[in-house]
Amino acid sequence: QSALTQPTSVSGSPGQSITISCTGTSSDVGGYNYVSWYQQHPGKAPKLMIYGVSNRPSGVSNRFSGSKSGNTASLTISGLQAEDEADYYCSSYTSSSRFSVFGGGTKLTVL
């Protein structure tokens, strides 16, 4: 079960927008609309930010948005704020394990 591919790190200044990519295969990201994104601050449990590729749970800021093209999903954060600095993980349903696979994680630094 190979992990999904994410950039190790991204950075941006307050107010800017950034995008984090998550690349898989036709057996996971490309084959199903079951991609989710999680935010994790140090020492804390992950928090669901996006599910079903582009849906936001109640209470999540509309500065967070998700999309997918082919085998690559993306998380975009607009109007960067200091509190957005965290690790971000994508996850997808995968037919190879018949459930779930995570990306390696991306550290977002707000400059």
Place this chain on the structure above:
Amino acid sequence: QVQLVESGGGLVKPGGSLRLSCAASGFIFSDYYMNWIRQAPGKGLEWVSYISTTGSYTNYADSVKGRFTISRDNSKNSLYLQMNSLRAEDTAVYYCARDFDSNNSFDYWGQGTLVTVSS
């Protein structure tokens, strides 16, 4: 409010066993798939196992298949993970997580319990 509280972690020798528990409250436990997800120190998240609402269906990551067993007791609102033949690479914080749409969307997580496998 939804709460998931893990327990049972600790230090165990290679080859040993441990049973993790996750106590759920604030929602109808029997309505949701449940999962165990782990995170090795300084590393990323790794899905470990899921169990269906009734316990009829389970699945495991290749890395733990044949060694770990997930189970649930809906009468006690509890989720379990029996871990046998533990290895150093099983050292991680183990989270229980609710899958709210049964499609890989983990909306509530516990605080995690640390399992350390070392001699």
